[in-house]
Amino acid sequence: MQDAQDAALARPQVLADAAIRVIAQEGMRGLTHRAVDREAELPQGSTSYYASTRAALLELIARRLAERSLADLYALFHSWDTAEPAATQDERVAQVADMLGVFVEALLARPDDARARYSLILDFLASDPLRGALSSQSPLLADAFARAPAMLHRFGIVAQAEDVRNLTQLSDALTFSRIVHAASPHLQLDVRAVFAAFLTSLPGLADSS
Numbered sequence: 001m002q003d004a005q006d007a008a009l010a011r012p013q014v015l016a017d018a019a020i021r022v023i024a025q026e027g028m029r030g031l032t033h034r035a036v037d038r039e040a041e042l043p044q045g046s047t048s049y050y051a052s053t054r055a056a057l058l059e060l061i062a063r064r065l066a067e068r069s070l071a072d073l074y075a076l077f078h079s080w081d082t083a084e085p086a087a088t089q090d091e092r093v094a095q096v097a098d099m100l101g102v103f104v105e106a107l108l109a110r111p112d113d114a115r116a117r118y119s120l121i122l123d124f125l126a127s128d129p130l131r132g133a134l135s136s137q138s139p140l141l142a143d144a145f146a147r148a149p150a151m152l153h154r155f156g157i158v159a160q161a162e163d164v165r166n167l168t169q170l171s172d173a174l175t176f177s178r179i180v181h182a183a184s185p186h187l188q189l190d191v192r193a194v195f196a197a198f199l200t201s202l203p204g205l206a207d208s209s
Contacts, residue, residue: 012050014040016064019047019057024112028123033057058120065117068110073168076103080151092155097195100171104191107175114179159202170198 018040022031033047036057040046051057079099086092107114148164159167174191181187 011046012060013064015042015047015050016060019061020064020116021112023061023116023119028119031057061116062120065113065120068113069107069117072103072106075106076100077148077151080148080154085155089156093157093196093199094192096152096155096157096199097192100167100195101192104171104175104178107171108178111179114175118176118179157199157202163202167195167198170194 015036019031019036022035022039026035031054033051034044036047037044047057051060076099079102080096083095083099086095145161145164145168149159149161152159152164174189174194178188178191
């Protein structure tokens with residue numbers, strides 16, 4: 001009985017993951033309830049049971065993508081919160097830039113998620129509420145952005161919540177660039193160098209201890 005209950009609880013996640021793969025492989029035009037059923041290897045009608053409309057299916061996908069992205073972001077914040085700051089300011093900036101590079105690598109390790117997320121964002125109008133759930137404007141990130149400046153201050157980096165939001169957007173842009181130029185290494189930016197340049201540009205860095 002417990003196994004059946006666990007399977008039922010996991011079914012929306014299975015369908016969301018299958019839908020993400022469909023978008024990554026076929027684009028938004030290929031996203032149908034039937035295509036998700038096939039990709040998930042579930043009986044026809046399974047997706048419709050949990051998401052009866054296209055809007056409900058898109059919301060299911062958006063929640064799943066946001067859930068995993070948020071886990072990556074909290075892993076980054078945990079590294080900021082627990083790492084021992086280096087001795088000099090230059091070393092501390094390099095240290096934080098390296099952890100941000102690890103964050104981007106975590107995003108790149110799930111290319112289907114990235115492709116589906118960008119497809120969804122581009123498909124939505126700016127006023128669509130799901131766009132916020134898939135971007136750094138997500139209300140789920142408000143607490144994270146509020147706590148992050150104190151973590152960065154441990155490394156001598158004076159940052160406001162908006163600076164952390166900009167870092168997240170920069171991470172997003174670098175991830176997109178790496179995906180677009182995956183087959184052209186000479187066009188790929190040095191992620192850690194870009195982060196270090198951004199951190200060095202923050203007001204108050206030179207005065208921080």
